[in-house]
Amino acid sequence: MATAVDRKLWSQWQREIEAAPPGEQPATTVSGVPIDPLYTPDNLDGFEYDSSLGYPGQYPYTRGVHATMYRGRLWTMRQFAGFGTAQQTNERFKFLVAKGQTGLSTAFDLPTLMGLDSDDPRSLGEVGRLGVAVDTIDDMRQLFAGIDIGKISVSMTINAPAAVIMAFYLANAQDQGVDWRKLRGTIQNDTLKEFHAQNEIYFPPEPSVRLAIDVIEFCTRHVPQWNPVSISGYHIREAGSTAAQELAFTLADGLHYVDQCLARGLQVDEFAPRLSFFFNAHNDLFEEVAKYRAARAVWADRLRNHYGARNENSWKLRFHAQTAGCSLQDKQPEVNLIRVAYQALAAVLGGCQSLHTNSMDETLALPSEHAVTLALRTQQVLAHETGVTNTVDPLGGSYFVETLTRQMAQEARGYFDRIEALGGMLPAIERGFFRREIADAAFAFQREFDAKHKIIVGVNAYQEAERKPLDILTIDHAVETEQVAQTRRVRKERSGEEQRRTLDAVRRAAEAQENLLPTLLDAARARATVGEVMVALAEVYGRCDAAVV
Amino acid sequence: MLDDLLARFGKRDRLALARLLTLVARGEHLDAIRLALAAADSAASRPAPPVVALTGNAGVGKSTLVGKLAEYLRGQGQSVAVLACDPQSPLTGGALLGDRVRMPSRPDDLGLYIRSLAAVSGNQAVAEHVELMIRLLAGFGFDVILLETVGAGQGDTAVRELADVVVLLVQPETGDELQWEKAGLLEVADVVVVHKADLAGAERMESQVRELLTLPGCREITVLRVSSTKQQGLAELWAAILACPRHDARVGDARALLRRAQQVLAERFADRVQRVGPVVDRWKRHELDEAQAADELLQLLIR
Amino acid sequence: MVKCVENQIPLRIVLAKVGLDGHDRGVKVVSRALRDAGFHVIYPGLWQSPEAVVRTVADEDADWLGISLLSGTHMTLVPRIVEMLRAAGLDHVGVLVGGIIPETDVPKLLELGVARVFGPGTPMAEIIDFLRAHGSRTHA
Structure with missing residues (x-):
């Protein structure tokens, strides 16, 4: 990279900036990282284009995982959807496909995410509220009825019971006559971040990871086009982390999964190409772009140089992005449209492979069809009208963005060392390291907000007295009654003996530490419920009864 | 109000227990609560x-x-x-x-x-x-x-x-x-x-x-x-x-009581301080049990 | 009514996450802010049932209960908790609700006896001032 030689001009600029009155807010990123007024070649000491940056589609992929990026193919526009019964979500899926959406993304309700059946007393009031309720394979069949899952890619956001839900999906595919080798999509299956941030926890950390690896191992062998894990920083960020923490903890989780897969005897090049990632797209445009770029470079370096992966696809970090739910406000909700648009821009400038844009009314309720349509249109405008797709990594070479990218990578490596010093991933979880770091960052931001060092439009500045209520979607309470009745019906119809036999097999496989998927598939076919399978597993694994503070 | 609380406490009212714990945590009505407990203790044989x-x-x-x-x-x-x-x-x-x-x-x-x-x-x-x-x-x-x-x-x-x-x-x-x-x-x-x-x-x-x-x-x-x-x-x-x-927890309790007694006596009734020592000595010689020792100290305080 | 004077009698407040949702960013930030403002904050953790919340409030002799909900179950769970508090003889405990509560539900919650609803983006000072102004009905 060119260097600045003329010190006289530089001093002149320096004098001017020193004489200028300081800004009202200290210049920091949304993560609190101080930002200089100007970046020059001086910030990039030792930066060499070929070795430090390189070309898109080439190691270390800072500029993108594909040579042509969006000139070759646009990102997948994948809106997360799910509410009510399987049939209602199935209708929403068909609506989204009709509007031009190119992939499906399933949100499950809280009971399902927590491994509870709809008729469990703890599920009261939660069934079908924030996503779709899936208790048995019958619900799974209904969810994808009339949709060709051999053609469209399907993402499922589920973690603690991911192996069970995966078994339902695979068994249903088989019933529909769809070859597993044709299935494309992603299951989140990232239990580590649940312990850091999201708190959908059922088993203790060690068996939780083991289950996640079961899914990865099974899919590696039998469902080759499927992404068996989506290593997620999204929720870590939502819980209040900084951008660098999101990056560092997500990659550290990924590295832990790699270690565990290797310990199973898998070869790195067998499974690494199918590891996928999921990041947040927050407000601070350049910081976010730097985060995505650094993520690719750090991951590629580790996989190639530490794990000795030889397949280039093992080095490539592919990611889904979702705009930051935590940035949405309930005051002046239409303003959220604007936030989402900028966040989506960050994700695209950062080279995402797929994107979910939040709907403006999500802090109020589940998104209405109107709001969902606008969110999808935001992506379509970005893709087809703004011209950002015309060139690959358009911010590459910016002194500022390259400096931030470097800083971000350094910070991530610093965190890897700290985690190592605590004895590795599980001991660090045990000691509450991640939660403490995230809570500290969340609190620091709150103080900045309270002091108005950080402005949120419509909330601590530019407030409006009058509120225009949005039309929001409400979930009919009948959904819960209907779903409970459906699950009870399945319990009555199915063969109790089959159900018991298959659950015994699940328990035995867990005790023997065998891969659980084959027995889970049998349990799915015997119409066992998610809750029943989880209880059976807990008899072997134990339950994690408290999320540590 | 305190009498009411203590009466409810005596009837195993859990909310009264909770409130008394709060009062104690704040250092309120300590002596009165102590006295009430001492009376209850000597009545009970548990x-x-x-x-x-x-x-x-x-x-x-x-x-x-x-x-x-x-x-x-x-x-x-x-x-x-x-x-x-x-x-x-x-x-x-x-x-x-x-x-x-x-x-x-x-x-x-x-x-x-x-x-x-x-x-x-x-x-x-x-x-x-x-x-x-x-x-x-x-x-x-x-x-x-x-x-x-x-x-x-x-x-x-x-x-x-x-x-x-x-x-x-x-x-x-x-x-x-x-x-x-x-x-x-x-x-x-x-x-x-x-x-x-x-x-x-x-x-x-x-x-x-x-x-x-x-x-x-x-x-x-x-x-x-x-x-x-x-x-x-x-x-x-x-x-x-x-x-x-x-270890008899009462030892600790009696010691705490002793400290408290000495503190209060020194503050208010300098003349009674020297009468604390002998009570404790008798307790150590097993001439008094803990409840009796506590009672005597409290008598010194409230008289 | 006892007004809580700073550095005098710390108010005791139970902050509870009820239901299945695990989003604890808000409750954690509020916990720390209240601690730094001189309150005694009792945090019993995630996934608290209404029964567990009431037991904690009773045994901890709390002056206030803050309920955090983000999953939309407030109209199911808050009425139950308020009713159970009453049945347990804990009418004097002030109840706050924090989280994502649609505007149309706010009056319903206030009618139930909830003292105040705090939405996302509430400055911490607002919560602290509210609690200080209302003090404790426990130690009248």
């Missing part, structure tokens, strides 16, 4: 419940183990009261009391009582006036009282006085393995638990502790490994606690 303190460095799993021990004891049919201390900011007086997170949630079980307490950070291992709270819980009828300290190394001797049995928790692979030894903790511990025994290095830790205990001058201390995660070693721990020579 033996005092064992008071077990659990101490150890932050992160060693004190609340978790207290919780598991409480569940174990409930399984044995014993009612349990827990006093869990967390640090209070000396600057603002505020405190974040999060010990319940790791303790069992048994809303329908009236045999378990958990109270979170703030202890001024610095040199206090437990909240102020804990000795009186213990007496309240004992008076209410709990079979066992578990006391969780803020952390090791602070005010250990106070804990020693308050509890019948002091359990010190250590964990494998902390990197600061011998720090508690410097703090003289082994001198106050009756039982040492190597907690998180499911983690690597637990055996090594156990042998290090045992080695330390062979040093001259060390008392007989039980060392055992416990895993709260795997629910292992709880029965053994409880057996070890019961096997400890019972």
